Amino acid sequence: MASPLPPYASSLQIFWYYAFRVICGLIFFFLIFPILTIIPLSFNAQDFFTFTPEMLRFDPAGYSFKHYVDFFTNPDWQQALRNSFMIAPMATIIATALGTLAAIGLSQSHVPARSAIMAVLISPMIVPLIISAAGMYFFYSRLGLQGTYWGVVLAHAALGTPFVIITVTATLVGFDRSLTRAAASMGADPVTTFFKVQMPLILPGVISGALFAFITSFDEVVVILFLGSASQQTLPWQMFTGLREQISPTILAVATIMVALSIVLLGTLEFIRRRSERIRGLSPS
Amino acid sequence: MSSADMTHVEQMPDDGVMRAADGTPLKKRLARALRREKMRSFVLIAPLLFFILLSFLAPIADMLFRSVENDIVQNTIPETVTELQNWDSASGSAPPEEVYAAFYRDFLVAREKRIHTRLGSRLNYELSGMSGMFRRTGRDIRRFDEAGPFKPQFIKSDEDWGAVETWRVIKKFSSLYTAGYYLSAIDAESTSESFELKPADERIYIKLFIRTMWMSLLITFSTLLLGYPIAYLMSHTKRSTANLLMILVLLPFWTSLLVRTSAWKVLLQQQGVINDFLVWINVVDDSARLVMINNQLGTIIAMTHILLPFMILPLYSVMQTISPSYVRAAKSMGANDWTAFWRVYFPNTIPGIGAGAILVFILAIGYYITPELVGGTQGVFISNRIAFHISSSLNWGLAAALGAILLLLVLLLFYCYDKIVGIDNVKLG
Numbered sequence: 001m002a003s004p005l006p007p008y009a010s011s012l013q014i015f016w017y018y019a020f021r022v023i024c025g026l027i028f029f030f031l032i033f034p035i036l037t038i039i040p041l042s043f044n045a046q047d048f049f050t051f052t053p054e055m056l057r058f059d060p061a062g063y064s065f066k067h068y069v070d071f072f073t074n075p076d077w078q079q080a081l082r083n084s085f086m087i088a089p090m091a092t093i094i095a096t097a098l099g100t101l102a103a104i105g106l107s108q109s110h111v112p113a114r115s116a117i118m119a120v121l122i123s124p125m126i127v128p129l130i131i132s133a134a135g136m137y138f139f140y141s142r143l144g145l146q147g148t149y150w151g152v153v154l155a156h157a158a159l160g161t162p163f164v165i166i167t168v169t170a171t172l173v174g175f176d177r178s179l180t181r182a183a184a185s186m187g188a189d190p191v192t193t194f195f196k197v198q199m200p201l202i203l204p205g206v207i208s209g210a211l212f213a214f215i216t217s218f219d220e221v222v223v224i225l226f227l228g229s230a231s232q233q234t235l236p237w238q239m240f241t242g243l244r245e246q247i248s249p250t251i252l253a254v255a256t257i258m259v260a261l262s263i264v265l266l267g268t269l270e271f272i273r274r275r276s277e278r279i280r281g282l283s284p285s
Numbered sequence: 286m287s288s289a290d291m292t293h294v295e296q297m298p299d300d301g302v303m304r305a306a307d308g309t310p311l312k313k314r315l316a317r318a319l320r321r322e323k324m325r326s327f328v329l330i331a332p333l334l335f336f337i338l339l340s341f342l343a344p345i346a347d348m349l350f351r352s353v354e355n356d357i358v359q360n361t362i363p364e365t366v367t368e369l370q371n372w373d374s375a376s377g378s379a380p381p382e383e384v385y386a387a388f389y390r391d392f393l394v395a396r397e398k399r400i401h402t403r404l405g406s407r408l409n410y411e412l413s414g415m416s417g418m419f420r421r422t423g424r425d426i427r428r429f430d431e432a433g434p435f436k437p438q439f440i441k442s443d444e445d446w447g448a449v450e451t452w453r454v455i456k457k458f459s460s461l462y463t464a465g466y467y468l469s470a471i472d473a474e475s476t477s478e479s480f481e482l483k484p485a486d487e488r489i490y491i492k493l494f495i496r497t498m499w500m501s502l503l504i505t506f507s508t509l510l511l512g513y514p515i516a517y518l519m520s521h522t523k524r525s526t527a528n529l530l531m532i533l534v535l536l537p538f539w540t541s542l543l544v545r546t547s548a549w550k551v552l553l554q555q556q557g558v559i560n561d562f563l564v565w566i567n568v569v570d571d572s573a574r575l576v577m578i579n580n581q582l583g584t585i586i587a588m589t590h591i592l593l594p595f596m597i598l599p600l601y602s603v604m605q606t607i608s609p610s611y612v613r614a615a616k617s618m619g620a621n622d623w624t625a626f627w628r629v630y631f632p633n634t635i636p637g638i639g640a641g642a643i644l645v646f647i648l649a650i651g652y653y654i655t656p657e658l659v660g661g662t663q664g665v666f667i668s669n670r671i672a673f674h675i676s677s678s679l680n681w682g683l684a685a686a687l688g689a690i691l692l693l694l695v696l697l698l699f700y701c702y703d704k705i706v707g708i709d710n711v712k713l714g
Contacts, residue, residue, distance in 0.1 A: 013622065016622070020514065020518070021518075023514055024514050024515055024518045027511050027514060027515055028515070028530070028533055030511065030590065031533060031534065031537050031590065031593060032533055032536065032537070034545060034548035034549055034552055034590060035536065035537060035540055035544070035545065035548055037548060037551070037552060037558060038544070038547070038548045038551060041551065041558075048556075049550075049551045049554060049556070049557060049558075050551075050554075050556060050557055050558050050561050051558065051561065094336075098332050098333040098336055099333060101329045101330075101332060101333065102329060102330045102332070102333035102334070104329055105325075105326040105327065105328070105329025105330035106326070106330060108322060108325065108326035108329075109322070110319055110322050110323050110326070111323070111326045111327075111330070112323055112327070117330060117334060120334065120337060120338075120342065121330075121333060121334065121337055123337070123341065123342070124337065124341050126647070126695065126696075126699050127345065127651075127692060127695065128650070128651020128652075128653075128668065128691060128692070128695055129651065129653060130651060130653045130668035130671050130672060130688070130691075131345070131348070131651065131671075131688045131691060131692050131695075132341065132344070132345070133672075134348055134671060134672075134675055134684055134685065134688050135341075135344030135345045135346075135347055135348035135688070136340075136341075136344040137344075137675060138344065138347050138348055138351055138681065138685070139343055139344035139347040139348075140344065142347070154340045155340065157336075157340070158336065158337060158340040158341040161333060161336075161337065165333075215539070218541075219541045219542055219543070221542070221543060221654055222653050222654060225672075226672075226675065226676070236541065236542075236543050239543045239544075239547065240543060240654065240658070243543070243546070243547055243550060243658050244657070244658060247550075251547055252547070252551070255541070255543070255544040255547055255548070258540070258541045258543075258544050259540055259541075259544060262536070262539040262540045262541065263536070263539075265539060266532070266535055266536060266539045270532070
């Protein structure tokens with residue numbers, strides 16, 4: 001299919017060639033269009049969740065920033081935004097630091113019970129969130145951590161570590177161990193070797209792991225619904241209650257902002273991936 | 286070589302053992318180096334291992350413990366439990382006066398601590414009406430005659446205290462551990478000897494488990510149906526086009542789950558975009574707008590969209606490795622397009638299908654947010670029931686038992702995934 005159709009293609013083959021592309025186009029439409037639809041809708045001048053006649057006529061009166069204004073002035077949303085930006089970075093720091101160390105440890109050649117340890121460390125990603133949330137709710141309330149900032153941060157850090165482990169392990173696979181030996185032979189102690197030699201090389205993996213951990217915490221809603229108290233309401237929590245109870249179009253403005261955020265994150269990741277491939281001498285794809 | 290070195294060498298015993306420069310056997314030195322390396326890797330892993338054990342596995346273990354834990358009866362009415370051991374629940378008559386006397390003393394203590402209603406609501410899960418009995422007697426017990434006899438006074442407060450069934454339940458649930466929550470979770474109840482399923486119309490959890498699995502299967506199947514062509518297209522076009530298409534796949538993957546769920550809520554509503562469009566092009570009458578949300582259809586559409594990237598990514602990575610010469614060889618030997626695809630190409634993609642299908646299925650059966658928001662009453666999953674028991678009905682034991690069953694299911698599936706794909710091969714984007 002990579003090459004255009006050969007001259008001897010039968011009419012059925014030609015038909016199928018284009019039909020297949022149309023089908024794929026429809027599937028891509030299904031993938032993208034829900035996300036794209038909410039962007040214009042968030043500029044709706046009315047409190048409706050559908051396109052008003054004014055919007056369809058591209059009448060400027062049909063569009064407004066009122067939902068964005070509401071988001072930036074409503075104290076509930078502002079508190080949620082602040083909470084999100086207080087919880088996610090802290091969880092990311094813990095997850096990235098612990099995850100990177102563990103991934104380096106796991107990449108050594110002799111690790112006792114490697115696969116068992118790996119299974120334990122990856123488990124937060126496998127166990128359904130509702131079960132993690134239930135367990136954490138029971139256990140953290142015994143410890144008095146339920147409804148506290150640190151309880152939420154610890155839970156989110158635990159959920160984010162598997163992503164860090166996976167991405168950092170992937171970069172360490174191609175890591176040339178003789179570089180650390182060379183550094184050691186020239187008198188660098190292990191800490192210097194780590195920060196001057198190993199860290200710059202695995203940094204792309206660490207950063208993408210950190211981004212994954214960040215988005216995990218930033219998007220997470222199940223665990224925080226159970227673990228958090230009213231003073232820890234994050235953006236997803238606010239959106240969840242908004243969608244379940246009094247659905248307000250401000251949600252669409254928030255959603256649009258979050259789509260923009262994910263585009264930025266995706267772009268950063270793609271940039272890091274290409275850069276690291278270039279540095280490691282692999283051909284940039 | 287200096288003479289000092291010569292003497293050093295001479296000092297070593299000549300027993301054929303390989304030795305390092307300082308005279309220790311090489312084997313020992315190697316073992317020590319290996320041990321040191323193991324130690325170093327362990328020191329690096331230990332902080333995270335400890336962290337995960339404490340913040341994640343301990344909560345899971347706690348949940349499993351809660352699903353069998355049952356110390357409330359024993360702790361609240363200890364004397365009664367001791368006395369009840371002498372009573373034969375099969376005798377067909379209510380317990381003797383000693384049991385009621387012990388129960389009176391226990392009840393007073395419990396009432397003082399205000400924990401008698403908690404015991405009532407715990408026992409209410411097993412026999413409805415118990416909660417009310419405990420509350421009523423909690424009010425009446427101040428007026429009881431301390432001299433006794435207590436049996437008639439209890440029966441006067443609530444006549445069910447004279448029923449054999451009441452005491453049978455108390456006796457049955459007085460042990461420290463119980464399988465009762467698990468029995469409830471599979472819609473069974475224990476009889477005097479064994480256990481049996483509840484009447485068919487009262488079986489809600491089995492139905493819910495089956496519905497969860499059935500809908501997850503449907504979702505898995507529709508992601509496969511939609512994901513396969515996309516992965517095929519991506520692995521059969523130019524590298525640059527494939528990268529562009531990959532971004533289209535990854536964008537939804539990176540978009541917040543709640544954003545996507547709210548998008549579907551907006552689209553599928555009766556006054557939403559899709560219905561408006563259908564009315565506008567006169568496919569659907571304005572008075573007969575389609576109901577696409579708050580039912581199973583809504584859950585399936587939204588979750589197929591959300592989980593589609595998890596199907597496309599493993600399929601794509603497998604399809605990339607299939608050499609195009611296989612299909613060419615098949616065609617050169619006379620296979621038509623369909624035969625070449627179905628007999629040669631498709632079997633090669635089965636590992637990808639397996640990996641993607643298990644991954645999507647695992648993710649789907651544990652989903653909570655999307656069914657909660659677009660599922661209505663008919664489109665909810667077992668997770669929603671667990672959440673309900675934790676936050677609304679407060680039957681934590683049952684929530685824990687349901688969670689444990691779900692966890693077992695997921696771990697079994699994951700074991701299969703590990704066998705097919707390998708735990709290390711999980712790829713992200």
